Amino acid sequence: MKRHFIxxxxxxxxxxxxxxxxxQKEESKTIQNKKPNVxxxxxxxxxxxxxxxxxSEIQTPNVDQLAKEGVQFTNFHVGAACSPTRTMLMTGxxxxxxxxxxxxxxxxDNQFGQPGYEGYLNDDVVSVATRxxxxxxxxxxxxxxxxxxxxxTIPYAKGFERSFALMESGADNWVEQPYAPMYDAxxxxxxxxxxxxxxxxxxSSNYYTDKMMNYIGSDRQEGKPFFAYVSFQAVHYPHQAPxxxxxxxxxxxxxGWKELRMKRxxxxxxxxxxxxxxxxxxxxxxxIEPDWKISDWESLSDEEKKFNARRMQTYAGMxxxxxxxxxxxxxYLKEIGEYDNTVIIFLxxxxxxxxxxxxxxxxxxxxxxxxxxxxxxxxxxxxSAMGQKGSFADYGPGWAATANTPNSFYKTFSTEGGxxxxxxxxxxxxxxxxxxxxxxxxxxxxxxxxxxxAGIDGSGNTYNGKEIYxxxxxxxxxxxxxxxxxxHAEDEIIGYELAGSSAVFKxxxxxxxxxxxxxxxxxELYDIVNDPSEMSNLVTKMPELVEELKSAYKTYEKENGVVxxxxxxxxxxxxxxxxxxxxxx
Numbered sequence: 001m002k003r004h005f006i007x008x009x010x011x012x013x014x015x016x017x018x019x020x021x022x023x024q025k026e027e028s029k030t031i032q033n034k035k036p037n038v039x040x041x042x043x044x045x046x047x048x049x050x051x052x053x054x055x056s057e058i059q060t061p062n063v064d065q066l067a068k069e070g071v072q073f074t075n076f077h078v079g080a081a082c083s084p085t086r087t088m089l090m091t092g093x094x095x096x097x098x099x100x101x102x103x104x105x106x107x108x109d110n111q112f113g114q115p116g117y118e119g120y121l122n123d124d125v126v127s128v129a130t131r132x133x134x135x136x137x138x139x140x141x142x143x144x145x146x147x148x149x150x151x152x153t154i155p156y157a158k159g160f161e162r163s164f165a166l167m168e169s170g171a172d173n174w175v176e177q178p179y180a181p182m183y184d185a186x187x188x189x190x191x192x193x194x195x196x197x198x199x200x201x202x203x204s205s206n207y208y209t210d211k212m213m214n215y216i217g218s219d220r221q222e223g224k225p226f227f228a229y230v231s232f233q234a235v236h237y238p239h240q241a242p243x244x245x246x247x248x249x250x251x252x253x254x255x256g257w258k259e260l261r262m263k264r265x266x267x268x269x270x271x272x273x274x275x276x277x278x279x280x281x282x283x284x285x286x287x288i289e290p291d292w293k294i295s296d297w298e299s300l301s302d303e304e305k306k307f308n309a310r311r312m313q314t315y316a317g318m319x320x321x322x323x324x325x326x327x328x329x330x331x332y333l334k335e336i337g338e339y340d341n342t343v344i345i346f347l348x349x350x351x352x353x354x355x356x357x358x359x360x361x362x363x364x365x366x367x368x369x370x371x372x373x374x375x376x377x378x379x380x381x382x383x384s385a386m387g388q389k390g391s392f393a394d395y396g397p398g399w400a401a402t403a404n405t406p407n408s409f410y411k412t413f414s415t416e417g418g419x420x421x422x423x424x425x426x427x428x429x430x431x432x433x434x435x436x437x438x439x440x441x442x443x444x445x446x447x448x449x450x451x452x453x454a455g456i457d458g459s460g461n462t463y464n465g466k467e468i469y470x471x472x473x474x475x476x477x478x479x480x481x482x483x484x485x486x487x488h489a490e491d492e493i494i495g496y497e498l499a500g501s502s503a504v505f506k507x508x509x510x511x512x513x514x515x516x517x518x519x520x521x522x523x524e525l526y527d528i529v530n531d532p533s534e535m536s537n538l539v540t541k542m543p544e545l546v547e548e549l550k551s552a553y554k555t556y557e558k559e560n561g562v563v564x565x566x567x568x569x570x571x572x573x574x575x576x577x578x579x580x581x582x583x584x585x
Contacts, residue, residue, distance in 0.1 A: 035136070035225045036427065037342040038450050039333075041326055042089070042229070043319075043422075044082065044144060044170075044236040045411060047352035047403025050319055051422050055268035055405065057252060057260075058316045062327035063346055063424065070344070070426035071435045071480050074273050075529060077505070078350055078443040080411060080418035080498045081106075082169055083146045085349040085443055086231075090147065090158070091125040092447030092458070092471035095498075096560040098125040100147065102499055105169060105182055106412075106574050108565040116561045120148025121158060126463045128447045129159030132227040135456035140215040141165060142208040143231030149187055156192045162215040164190045164208070166233065173204040173233055173240040174389040181366035182579035203242065204233045205318075209325040213332045220336065227450070230329070234322040235315060237355055239393040245317030245324075246387050252316070253309040256297030257398035258282070264405040272436055274406055274532060281408040281533040294398045307376045307383060311395040314387035315403075340429070343453055345446065348421040352403035353411040356396035367392060408534045412571055413519070414501035414512050416532045430481045437479075438529050439486045440505060442494055444473030452477045493549065495556025500565040504549040504556070509538075511549035517570040523550060 041063075052060045053067040079085035081103045084095040091098050099122035102111055111117045121127065129139045141155045141163040148154065149167035156163055167187040170179045176197040178186050188195050198207070212230055219226070253260065261280055268274045300308065326346075333339035370392075379386065387393045400410050407416035423441060425431060451458040452475045461470040478484040488494070494505045500515040508529040515521055525538040525546055539546055556562070 035454055037225045037338055038227045039342050039344045040229045041346045042231045043348040044233055045353045046235050046348040048407050048420055049264045049405035050403050054273055054422050055264040058319045060323040062323050066344055066426040067424045069428055069433045070424055071431050073423040073437055073441050075438045076423035076441040077419045078421050080350050080413060082349055084498055086147055088443045089446055090127045092444050092473040093125045093469050094560045096562050097469045105578055106499055106571050108569050111563045114563045120153040124469050126468055127158040128450055131456055133159050135454055138219045138224050138226040141229040142211045144233055154189050164211045170236045179238050205322050205325045209328050232322050235318045237394045239314045239318050240387045241317035241321050245321045246313050249313040249316045253312040257402045258297055261402045261405050275530050278406050280406055281535055310383035310386050311393055312399045314393045315395050344426040346424040350411045351417045352400040354397035354400040355394045406533050413514055414503040415534055416528055425480050432482055441487050445476045445487055447471055448473050448475040449477050493552040495553055497562050500569050504553045
């Protein structure tokens, strides 16, 4: 179906050199002297290998350009699911202390009511938006929030002066409706008021970009720097995109996921993203749900191949459109003279999601009732409507494994496929162009980095006289600008946990465990720099390091108030259980 989109933006004053009226000269001088702006661009559920500079065939020229002119991390880690990552991204504090010890939709029975598991960004931490606003910045946010939906937990209450935000974990990208049965409705807030989406010409990535340009433009007369956070719904399912973006990839995915994974790996080796010795883990079929196992592409019928190729096209079109909108925003910053004075950070919130619906979880009836297109039979051989208004699309574990190349497994796992993501920092005034680093970085490091850039003190365990949990991330700024070689000391140990999937990092090594419902239930040790596919378990070869990291993990659990999930905890079963009892945020 042909659609029309909002493409207007806000036209700012183009600052030119040469003969300028006095007012324009003064404005140029103000821009040169003020603190740098900061712009965070967050992709949702995007795989490690889905950007061109990370080996993808998907066209992402705008993000690629940021990498070529900035610093690109190949060993950057986040949480394995949406809200825990976003909690750390907004605070620099471990998610277990900040209110999202687990994603509420999958929170275990024994975690409800526990400190740090409130299900929203709690008052024991201070958001980076609040700190930036108090430090003299205008603060803006658009897109998915997923950190609370009450008057005291929406973006407006957490330091964002202007915001247009979705409260839930996702939504339809064309119309105002939920994407999953745990939500009775979706909720959008503009500043402190609940609002509705436009009924015409709405597509999430386009609309969020328009809003951000409007917010930035509306306050320019104040002469203050801005902190802006664009949290795309792309590419969280449902996968949906304007048809022209999907059609652009006709024929690209006809050979299937195995061949594409190998092509992406070869490209990554050429780019220096991974070692020449890295091989792919073709045994990473998730055991969390039988429907998630990867099928052999050649075993599929011609019709199944056609169906699955279009699913990946839809996903690619959504990534492509996100990049296009990033380009729109960057061009706008150029037009108003703010581009060269803006620090830009691009990353994803976790690895790719292997969902393939309908499943045996009990959700299939809901999807059949609410969407015209769910299974191959519903399309009747014509897949041109996939990803359009009224169409639900996902892509399953085969394409999710491709998206995560070369990392193993997926979102919610503490494997590299769940928690290693693209990370790019751009600021030509201070950063070396084209630098690619395999140094370890973690999502908690972003807040102290931003505060150092802005010249704002983020130290201490009090804020405006109130006791808070202190920031525990490490500023990346000296590493980014080349003054130091690494963000973290070689002997520094960093812990992580989500829903029973845990990890401990030290140098090149990661000790990791995934519950038996989706893994071995045993601690495993990997050299994640040289073996991101996690093929060679070093537990028996390095027993002393294993014991050191196991002990360090127990310390991490205690210091951060981690409430372990029960031994029989199962993510999908808990999701269904929580949905039935009305847990939706």
